[in-house]
Amino acid sequence: MTTSTIGPFPASATRTVRRGEVELAVYECGDPEGAPVLLVHGWPDTHLLWNRVAALLAGRLRVIAFDNRGAGDSSVPADVAAYRIEELAADVRAVIDAVAPGERVHVLGHDWGSVIGWELVSAPGAASAIASFTSVSGPNLDFLGAYLRGPCSLARLRGALSQAIASAYTVAFQIPGLPNPVLRVLSHRWPRFLAFFDGLNPELVETAPTLRADMINNLKLYRANIRTHLRNPRPRRIDVPVQVIVSTGDRAVRPVVNAEADRWVTNLTRSEIPAQHWSPISHPADLARRTAAFVDRFSADR
Template sequence: MTTFHVKPRFVTRGDVRLAVFEQGNPDGETLLLVHGWPDTHDLWQHVIPHLAETFRIVSYDTRGAGASSTPAAVSAYALPELARDLFAVIDAVSPDAPVHVLAHDWGSVETWEAVCEPGAEKRIASYTSISGPNLDHLGTWVRERLAQRRFTGPLAQAVASSYTVLFQIPVVGTLPFRLGMSRIWPTFLRFFDGMDASLVRPAPTLRTDMITGLKRYRANIRPRLRHPRERRTDVPVQLILNRRDRAVRPVGYEDTGRWVPNLRRRELDAGHWSPISHAGDVARLTADFVGDLRLDTTTDSRGGGTA
């Protein structure tokens, strides 16, 4: 595969500086990659080589991770702030054309916040989501299933998400990461996801990123699950559902089509960290989705669409 030079830069929004990295085909459509917890932009290092010849690829360290700023207040990690960061990066790297977005884990959660904002379809051409739900959709789904006395799905997700209760407790939630979790992270992912530990290349900031990133859980989970908002989007969305995901169960997405008219579902026989363990599959599904959307647009512009 062709090796592309990485161009680093910073995008500033208020007091926050976001470390942004550009590579790939400068003439291709822009594909923005958004990582989750406790990763940095390096999460995508196995995915990028499969896409770099086709797309202009932009990744960034979200606030509180890697080389980006680390605000101290928990409120600084609320979803609206994270979505504004994403839009700031889009405006800086592609002011004249909408971008495609591929996101994982908390990167996916915050991208859901962005794509449901009014006018998002003018800035985001497509969104491929992996292992990170829209918290408002999830909250509504749980409440409705419980009201219907359909407990199986919510119970499965509650068990999978039980660790997040610990993460929301100040001081106590950070103890595993202060006591050395970062040192055994590849081994943990081998156990948790069944992946080849040699594929895991932790960032040097991992320990700090783990601790700071817990503020996302504290700022968002309880407010959104307790008081879910009505959130819709006209952005085309692809869900990559990892069948062996121990943290985010596919059943939690069964109602997503209510809020996303243009929705595609694809499954992988993968665990939570599929961008590492199944990088080629993630890249292929993302490129296929963008290509199919491009074909649909071309067909409609030529008068070949159906009424």
């Protein structure tokens, strides 16, 4: 059982949402009458990633988070195919339907949570359930694939090379078993690793007791999605309002991943923060302020 030692979320899940054979642990806090905002985490995190952001949003918004399949207190499917982003996006819709039936929800995603969010708002009819989407440090894989296959230019080559270097670790993640010994060691030193990699104060890093298993289980995200979407991208028009928050010092996700967004998103807002990759921990006030302002812009229909 995942327990939270700080932050606004309860220690135990407030409800469990079932989709097929997968059970998703959901955590809620904040103003039950406020506009609903759903927070989606990435690798190798759980809903605990959002503690500092949620604490700042909870004063006037209804804040909802959950552990993705394969993480925390949610189910852990065994098959790689179960971790396709289409499946995880469908999980998000299931949570929305369960916790806010008949409402349009605002979504904030980080890392793979942002990748999932992009898939969510690309689906037909997304605007009927999603009021807005804020993306932090996670690419639309189809946009990135289309960018890599675009007309050759020096600027495009530089951008592709920059992201290729940043994403080099994902090559090892594609090979079953290869990164596991390293991850087992890292799981015991994760706050210290983030201090080295991201410049974080390790005292701010809260890890779930499932971290070691979460790291290894969710390597399937990389194996199920990256090669498929980069080789055969299918970018789609997005009518949900999207806010892209770029962390200018992000060593894992470079700004070039958003180069195609203007072509496909009909209502796009961009901003920058002086953060590295784990901005929900290092810069919660910046994320909360920008997210709340974006929610306010698109909550009039409530």
